[in-house]
Amino acid sequence: MTTESTSPPTFRYSAVTFDCPDPAELARFYGEALGLPVVFATDDFVLLGQESAAGLGFNRLADYRRPTWPAGSQEKQAHIELGVDDLDAAQARLLALGAVKPEFQPDPDRWRVLLDPAGHPFCVSTLV
Numbered sequence: 001m002t003t004e005s006t007s008p009p010t011f012r013y014s015a016v017t018f019d020c021p022d023p024a025e026l027a028r029f030y031g032e033a034l035g036l037p038v039v040f041a042t043d044d045f046v047l048l049g050q051e052s053a054a055g056l057g058f059n060r061l062a063d064y065r066r067p068t069w070p071a072g073s074q075e076k077q078a079h080i081e082l083g084v085d086d087l088d089a090a091q092a093r094l095l096a097l098g099a100v101k102p103e104f105q106p107d108p109d110r111w112r113v114l115l116d117p118a119g120h121p122f123c124v125s126t127l128v
Contacts, residue, residue, distance in 0.1 A: 066119030
């Protein structure tokens, strides 16, 4: 039996991927909102990003079910936080890109909750 010490593997954060019914549509929304280009695409997966930076992926899921935020019948699973300087201007831009503003807003003076085209809740805040 050897007693040699081995180094643990090195990990790096590479991407967060959202399940959705249409990866191209969701990639278009986030790509335009965040100014990120497509770095890889197939019919079932699209990855947005920049060279040497973490990316944002979108994976086709045949039986995808939209989150029902704020009701919990279909949990949101995860959400993204976007930092902005002007909440009203950011909200207007995201709505024009295809986001939806749900009626319930927990603290609209500090952050806004919007839904992307696949129904994923995400937050826009001047705090981030």
